[in-house]
């Protein structure tokens with residue numbers, strides 16, 4: 001599990017790689033939330049391009065960050081999910097809440 | 102496990118890739134022996150460059166082919182073992198019987 | 203029913219073992235040569251079931267989780283995840299999409315939905331204070347070669 | 348002795364499970380962050396012990412092999428491979444380099460030598476007609492970070 005956050009003038013991108021499961025989600029949550037609260041970005045894109053596995057723990061992770069971004073007056077997006085991760089996202093109907101590109 | 106044998110005018114090279122264990126060794130043995138008996142190469146080089154795992158089953162495989170090559174009037178060599186495979190070969194003292202390059 | 207091959211994997215309810223359970227499934231199923239999508243479906247379903255045992259079943263006390271994987275005839279994969287944790291009072295309700303008893307941990311309530319939609323069959327047996335057993339089956343598509 | 352984490356992997360004595368056993372070990376040991384060389388040593392030793400159970404222990408009848416992997420304090424890895432096969436008459440002789448009872452299958456007689464030299468400790472307990480238990484330990488080097 002690796003996370004790399006870049007902030008470009010309020011439009012931030014968090015590139016995740018590895019596997020997202022319940023075990024890893026805790027750590028990811030802490031890191032991303034610390035960034036959101038400190039940097040207060042307008043937009044945060046979570047790039048899933050490097051994620052090779054994700055179960056429903058990833059849904060909770062994305063929903064939770066989306067909520068926090070809203071509370072901070074910003075917006076969350078999801079980028080580049082691989083096909084099998086897209087299926088988990090679709091099952092959760094997450095595209096009704098978060099834009100997926 | 103994959104094996105690819107090329108015969109260049111009696112000097113043959115068998116490129117192995119994957120893992121050599123007891124389970125895979127049987128199949129490798131059959132394929133290589135069929136080639137030796139049919140093509141009767143003067144020299145056979147077993148290229149271990151693509152092998153990611155090998156236990157003592159690989160020792161048996163190499164010793165056995167070396168013996169068969171000798172019986173057929175030829176000679177066996179081993180090429181490109183990775184460091185951890187070299188350690189298994191060394192433990193077996195195989196370099197006293199077969200040339201390793 | 204004839205069993206072609208079967209493994210059992212027993213682990214304590216530590217979250218670090220969720221990944222190990224998936225790896226066990228992948229490495230065992232290589233012999234059945236599933237498609238990338240099939241393997242990913244099964245890995246995801248196993249991850250959900252094992253995570254549930256860690257997060258819910260053994261919420262209050264630690265214990266062992268037993269994962270069984272069987273290769274059955276006709277390319278059917280059988281999976282069983284068993285815990286001796288707190289059990290489920292109302293299984294029907296638990297299986298409803300979005301139902302969760304751990305929203306504060308950001309559980310989405312979609313674990314059973316994922317298992318249901320990624321596998322062909324799902325059965326949940328649970329007894330309060332005794333534990334939960336989830337069994338799933340999926341038939342792999344016929345071989346290309 | 349405190350056990351930090353422990354898994355058990357139970358498989359029938361089919362040669363295809365030798366690779367699965369190695370994969371189990373790798374995936375479980377990730378959490379201890381071994382060096383590539385250490386992991387390769389342990390995988391090789393496990394492969395030898397499991398193969399011996401398949402080839403020798405269950406030569407005449409099929410049965411289960413139990414692989415236990417423990418993470419102990421001070422970065423010590425404990426491995427146990429247990430079979431209920433034919434057992435070994437003379438353990439001392441069996442452990443001699445090049446001694447093998449299956450030369451026709453191209454066994455080199457180096458399985459125990461590999462276990463011995465790739466692990467820190469090796470213990471073999473065997474009772475004829477009851478089975479064989481091999482236990483091994485290896486201490487991983489201290490962390491870089």
Ligand SMILES: Nc1ncnc2c1ncn2[C@@H]1O[C@H](COP(=O)(O)OP(=O)(O)O)[C@@H](O)[C@H]1O
Nearest residue numbers: 254258259296302303309310311312313314334
């Ligand atoms: N092994 C289990 N032991 C006890 N309760 C469980 C178990 N698995 C599931 N449950 C209960 O069923 C609910 C729904 O499970 P699930 O659909 O996987 O969603 P989630 O795990 O996100 O809560 C859980 O919140 C929990 O109350």
Ligand SMILES: Nc1ncnc2c1ncn2[C@@H]1O[C@H](COP(=O)(O)OP(=O)(O)O)[C@@H](O)[C@H]1O
Nearest residue numbers: 399403404441447448454455456457458459479
């Ligand atoms: N699990 C076992 N059950 C019965 N016999 C065994 C077992 N493991 C080893 N042996 C005996 O010990 C001998 C030496 O084993 P080993 O050093 O691993 O070499 P190899 O497997 O190449 O024969 C074997 O040939 C066999 O006779």
